[in-house]
Amino acid sequence: MSNEKVTQDRVCHILKTQLYYMADNENQDTYEPLQLKWVSPINSPQGMLSVLKNAIFLLNYVQRNNCNEATIDEIIENDIRPIVRELRDEFDFFIAGTIMAMCSSVDDFSNSDELMGLVKEITGKFICLLEVAVEYVDSENNNDANSDDLEWEIDTSTLVIGMIIKNYKELCAILNEEAKTGKAKQLQLKNWKRYFDWEKDGQKFIIVDIYDTPLPKEDLRRKGNNSIYKNYIELILLQYLSKQKGYRKTFTKRNWLELLGMINSKYGKEPKIKLKQLDYTITDQEITLFYIRSNKKLERVLHDALSNLQREKLIIVEYETVIVALDENGKEYRFIASDYQKKKILQTERYILKNVMQYQNMFYVYIKNKSNEFYNMVNEKLNELYGWKYTYKQIKIIYDQPNILEAIPSKEIMLQKEILNSKIVEFLNDNAKKVYEKKEKEYDDALDEYLSDWIGDKEYLRNRVKVPNTWKYPKTYIEAQRILTDELIRIGHNNIVFIPDKLLTAAEESNEFLAWMA
Numbered sequence: 001m002s003n004e005k006v007t008q009d010r011v012c013h014i015l016k017t018q019l020y021y022m023a024d025n026e027n028q029d030t031y032e033p034l035q036l037k038w039v040s041p042i043n044s045p046q047g048m049l050s051v052l053k054n055a056i057f058l059l060n061y062v063q064r065n066n067c068n069e070a071t072i073d074e075i076i077e078n079d080i081r082p083i084v085r086e087l088r089d090e091f092d093f094f095i096a097g098t099i100m101a102m103c104s105s106v107d108d109f110s111n112s113d114e115l116m117g118l119v120k121e122i123t124g125k126f127i128c129l130l131e132v133a134v135e136y137v138d139s140e141n142n143n144d145a146n147s148d149d150l151e152w153e154i155d156t157s158t159l160v161i162g163m164i165i166k167n168y169k170e171l172c173a174i175l176n177e178e179a180k181t182g183k184a185k186q187l188q189l190k191n192w193k194r195y196f197d198w199e200k201d202g203q204k205f206i207i208v209d210i211y212d213t214p215l216p217k218e219d220l221r222r223k224g225n226n227s228i229y230k231n232y233i234e235l236i237l238l239q240y241l242s243k244q245k246g247y248r249k250t251f252t253k254r255n256w257l258e259l260l261g262m263i264n265s266k267y268g269k270e271p272k273i274k275l276k277q278l279d280y281t282i283t284d285q286e287i288t289l290f291y292i293r294s295n296k297k298l299e300r301v302l303h304d305a306l307s308n309l310q311r312e313k314l315i316i317v318e319y320e321t322v323i324v325a326l327d328e329n330g331k332e333y334r335f336i337a338s339d340y341q342k343k344k345i346l347q348t349e350r351y352i353l354k355n356v357m358q359y360q361n362m363f364y365v366y367i368k369n370k371s372n373e374f375y376n377m378v379n380e381k382l383n384e385l386y387g388w389k390y391t392y393k394q395i396k397i398i399y400d401q402p403n404i405l406e407a408i409p410s411k412e413i414m415l416q417k418e419i420l421n422s423k424i425v426e427f428l429n430d431n432a433k434k435v436y437e438k439k440e441k442e443y444d445d446a447l448d449e450y451l452s453d454w455i456g457d458k459e460y461l462r463n464r465v466k467v468p469n470t471w472k473y474p475k476t477y478i479e480a481q482r483i484l485t486d487e488l489i490r491i492g493h494n495n496i497v498f499i500p501d502k503l504l505t506a507a508e509e510s511n512e513f514l515a516w517m518a
Contacts, residue, residue: 010092010093010096010170010173011051011055011080011084011087011092011095011096011099012076012080012081012084013096013165013166013170014096014099014100015055015058015059015076015080015099016072016073016076017160017163017164018059018099018100018103019058019059019062019067019072019076020069020072021160021162021285022059022062022063022067023062023067023068023069023072024066024067024068025068025069026068027065027066027067027068027071030071031070031071031074031075031078033078033079034057034058034061034075034079036054036057036058036079036080036083037050037053037054038050038051038054038083041086042083042084042086042087043086043087043088043091048087048091048095051083051084051087051095052095052098052099052116052119053112053116054080055095055099056102056109056112056115056116056119057112058075058079058080059103059109060109060110060112062075063108063109063110064110093173094126096173096174097126097158097174097176098119098122098123098126100158100174101122101157101158102115102118102119102122104157104158104160105118106118153214154175154177154191154192154194154195154196154214155175155176156175156195156196156210156211158174158175159174159175159196159207159210160207160210161207161208161209161210161289161292161293162206162207162208162289162292162367163206163207164201164204164205164206164207165204165205165206165207166203166204167203167204167205168185168203168205171205175192193215194211194214194215195210195211195214195215196209196210196211197209197210197211197296199361199363201360201361201363202360206361206363206367208292208293208296208363209293209296209297229301230301230304230305230308231305231411231414231415231418232415233260233262233301233302233305234305234308234309234411235408235411235412235415236260236261237260237305237306237309237315237397238309238314238404238407238408238411239408240259240260241315241397241399241401241404242401242404242405242408244401247398247399247400247401248396248397248398248399249396249397249399250320250394250395250396250397251394251395252392252393252394252395253299253302253393253394253395254267254268256302256395257298257302260302262298262301262302263298268291272284272287275287284369285369288366288367288369289367291366292363292366292367306395306397312407313403314399314400314403314404314407315397315398315399316397316398316399317395317396317397318395318396318397318398319393319394319395319396320336320337320393320394320395320396321336321337321341321342321345321391321392321393322334322335322336322337322391322392322393322394323335323336323337323341323388323391324388324389324390324391324392325387325388325389326387326389332389337391344382344385344386345378345382345391348378348381348382348385349378351381352374352377352378352381353365353374356377357370357373357374357377362374379391425485425486428481428485429478429481429482429485432477432478432481432482432485433478435473436473436477436478439472439473440472440473443467443470443472446467446470447465447467450465450467450468451465
């Protein structure tokens with residue numbers, strides 16, 4: 001692929017991604033050329049400035065006119081792409097990054113003067129960071145032979161949940177990372193998983209989660225951040241089953257989540273109009289992104305807990321599909337779907353997804369807030385073809401009560417130990433951060449005093465001058481201390497933890513349980 005093709009795709013993709021978030025697909029206005037003003041040559045400072053000004057104009061235009069995705073596509077292809085294809089690769093990358101940074105900072109694109117001021121601020125910080133990076137790379141040149149084994153900090157500020165990135169190379173460009181091959185690429189992808197999560201659709205990367213803080217480096221001897229939550233769920237489930245009659249319980253996944261205290265009664269049921277009244281920051285998009293993120297995490301924790309109890313031979317877990325139909329009197333009746341009936345349901349879901357809604361992946365349905373529309377169409381088609389009213393999934397748990405009662409005391413003791421251990425780990429990691437920040441401040445104060453008699457740009461000098469006879473902690477200090485704390489203090493996943501007795505008495509105390517966990 002030529003450099004021209006790569007560069008024209010990058011700016012256009014960033015703009016199209018942001019514009020799609022603002023798109024109103026109910027609006028069917030026809031495309032009209034925008035008559036944008038460009039300055040030639042496009043690779044000059046004035047030309048690149050015109051690209052940014054036109055990008056701001058376009059963001060405001062789409063927002064103001066509620067353009068649909070089809071109109072956005074025509075604007076990109078006819079008004080933007082023919083010009084930006086001439087941008088040099090490094091200029092195109094910088095402009096695309098600036099647009100992403102600007103869009104992540106504001107929601108209203110009507111004030112062009114204010115936005116150009118923001119562009120100036122972003123540009124200044126970017127240049128300063130480049131100077132620091134050059135110095136850092138120069139100081140690390142001796143370690144190049146081992147560079148593939150290092151796990152660098154990843155800047156995810158330009159990523160957005162729901163963002164669709166067309167391939168690996170473009171994701172590398174967005175993250176300002178070098179594209180790799182073979183084992184080095186696998187190590188790079190593994191490191192990215194600490195900072196954000198994605199789903200693959202062919203070569204496309206769909207961003208499904210961005211972590212506030214990086215996950216610890218994976219260690220197969222430990223269970224990771226979900227361990228303590230999984231163990232809470234295990235103990236609550238065992239206590240619930242110990243008080244039930246019989247040997248099996250069946251609920252939908254959502255009902256199990258509520259019963260175990262992982263969600264409250266409003267989850268998935270509260271109307272969006274009520275949620276948006278909570279605060280001006282709550283929008284349809286925020287609600288959709290919340291459910292995409294939380295559903296994934298809740299399902300993972302529940303699955304880990306059930307799988308672990310099943311491995312200990314305390315329960316058997318069976319996932320069932322239920323079909324609801326009407327008898328000759330119009331009364332509903334339910335039955336468990338056979339494998340052949342499940343195949344029919346799968347065929348129908350695939351038909352609606354690909355042929356009717358024209359998506360390749362269910363994530364597109366969720367991110368575009370069309371899950372209700374999807375399942376309504378699936379149910380209508382199933383009713384048309386087979387006379388079924390609707391279907392749903394449920395989880396059946398089979399258990400032996402004497403074994404459940406025997407397992408509870410040891411689980412409680414192990415859980416108590418892990419909670420104490422978790423608090424100690426949290427304290428040590430927090431302490432390491434405070435020590436580092438204190439030392440950084442002491443060094444910065446010493447540097448300010450040292451530079452007080454210097455002439456020149458103080459901010460420029462700060463990145464190049466070292467204070468004599470003064471030492472500062474390396475940038476790796478916090479991460480190194482965290483690794484050592486994990487290795488020498490944190491209890492592995494074979495030593496489980498505890499939850500206070502008042503939180504274990506009944507599943508009805510779910511709100512209190514969630515509040516305690518937060």
